[in-house]
Amino acid sequence: MDIEVLGALSVQENGVSVVPTAPKPRQVLALLALNADQVVPVSALVEELWGVLPPRSARTTLQTYVLQLRELIGVALARGGDERCSAKDVLVTVPGGYRLVTRSGRVDFREFERRAGAGYRAMDGEDYRAGARLLAEALSLFRGPALADVQAGARTEMEGRRLEEARLCALDQRIEADLRLGRHRELLPELTVMVNQYRMHESVHGQFMLALHRSGRRSEALDVYQRLRATLVSELGLEPSAALSRLQRSILMARAETPAPTGAAAEAADRRLVARPH
Numbered sequence: 595m596d597i598e599v600l601g602a603l604s605v606q607e608n609g610v611s612v613v614p615t616a617p618k619p620r621q622v623l624a625l626l627a628l629n630a631d632q633v634v635p636v637s638a639l640v641e642e643l644w645g646v647l648p649p650r651s652a653r654t655t656l657q658t659y660v661l662q663l664r665e666l667i668g669v670a671l672a673r674g675g676d677e678r679c680s681a682k683d684v685l686v687t688v689p690g691g692y693r694l695v696t697r698s699g700r701v702d703f704r705e706f707e708r709r710a711g712a713g714y715r716a717m718d719g720e721d722y723r724a725g726a727r728l729l730a731e732a733l734s735l736f737r738g739p740a741l742a743d744v745q746a747g748a749r750t751e752m753e754g755r756r757l758e759e760a761r762l763c764a765l766d767q768r769i770e771a772d773l774r775l776g777r778h779r780e781l782l783p784e785l786t787v788m789v790n791q792y793r794m795h796e797s798v799h800g801q802f803m804l805a806l807h808r809s810g811r812r813s814e815a816l817d818v819y820q821r822l823r824a825t826l827v828s829e830l831g832l833e834p835s836a837a838l839s840r841l842q843r844s845i846l847m848a849r850a851e852t853p854a855p856t857g858a859a860a861e862a863a864d865r866r867l868v869a870r871p872h
Contacts, residue, residue, distance in 0.1 A: 595684060595699040597627045600706060600757065601737025603744050607684065608674025612666040617745045618643055619659040624744045626685070626694040628753045630701050635691040642747035660685065660692060703757060706735045710764045717767055722774040729768035736761055769801050778808040789818065793825050796838050807845045815845050 598604040603624050605612050614620050625642050626634055640652045649655070664681035671681065679697075686693045713728035740757040741750055772781055785802040792798050799822045806815035819834070819842040826832045833839070 595630075595694070595696045596701075597630055597696065597699065598702040598737070599624065599627055599741050600702045600735050601740070602742050603627065607667055607670035610670035610673050612663065612670050614662060614666060616662075619662050620744055621747055621750065622656070622659045623663055623694075624741050624750050625747075626692060628703075628741075628750065630694050630696050630704075633688050633691045633693050638749060639692070642749045645748065660687075702735050703740075706732050706760070706764075709735075710760070713764065713771075714767060717771060722771040726768055726771035726775060729764050729771065732764050733761065733768060766797055766801075773801060773804055773808075776808075778805040781805045782809060789822075794822070794829070796822070796835055800838050800841055803841060803845060807848070812845060812848065816842065819845075 596604070596606045603613055603620065605623060605627055613623060621642055622639055625639060636653060636656065639656055640648045643656065644652055664685050667684050668681040671679070671684070684695050684697070686695060709728055709732035713725050713732060716722075716725035716728055740754045744750060746754060769781060769785070772778075781801070782805055785798065785805055788795075788798045789802050799818055803815040803818050806812070806818065819838070822838075823834050826834060834842075
């Protein structure tokens with residue numbers, strides 16, 4: 595079984611989709627997919643579907659949704675000519691819950707975690723070229739917001755936030771790798787969008803400031819800091835972090851006529867500037 599949750603929900607058995615069109619069975623499948631090969635308690639599924647005040651018929655209705663999913667799985671197994679197992683072997687009933695069995699199928703969020711982990715290890719080893727490549731490969735698995743077409747209950751919403759945070763962490767490190775490699779000009783269009791999307795994210799703004807400064811656009815880098823500061827003060831009553839303030843002062847004191855560093859020179863300049871804020 596192949597599972598994709600990094601975008602629209604896709605669950606396929608033998609290349610045949612088993613995703614239902616009805617919202618609540620779709621929710622059940624989404625939560626099972628997010629916990630593939632692990633037991634999902636009935637209580638968790640009930641909470642996902644109906645919150646803290648489920649109807650008296652909740653468990654019976656849940657069983658109906660499971661039967662509907664098994665019907666779709668059974669059709670997919672039959673079309674694939676797979677006689678080795680039944681739908682009950684794929685969507686398994688266990689004491690107190692259910693388990694969706696992938697049978698060594700592809701699960702995109704686990705592939706993302708594997709590639710991102712390799713990218714982080716490359717970054718730790720200061721192999722920025724490999725880090726940039728591996729993290730970019732991991733990020734390419736996202737086809738949009740996680741479970742974009744699923745009506746989210748409490749549990750899938752929480753998982754969606756977790757996956758988005760994981761995506762942002764990988765993106766942060768991929769941009770860091772590109773900055774280390776002197777790709778500051780190439781990053782400007784992407785970072786321009788990001789600072790507007792994440793208006794109070796200090797790390798993104800710090801990266802944009804560095805990219806602009808290294809591209810010979812010092813005044814614009816300082817403007818980014820001032821816009822962020824105004825937003826933080828007006829909306830949160832907070833000043834930028836000490837690390838970002840030091841970066842601002844470092845750029846402010848840099849000579850305007852100094853050529854923008856590239857490649858190894860840019861990496862050396864990083865050491866002279868303040869460490870990037872997190």
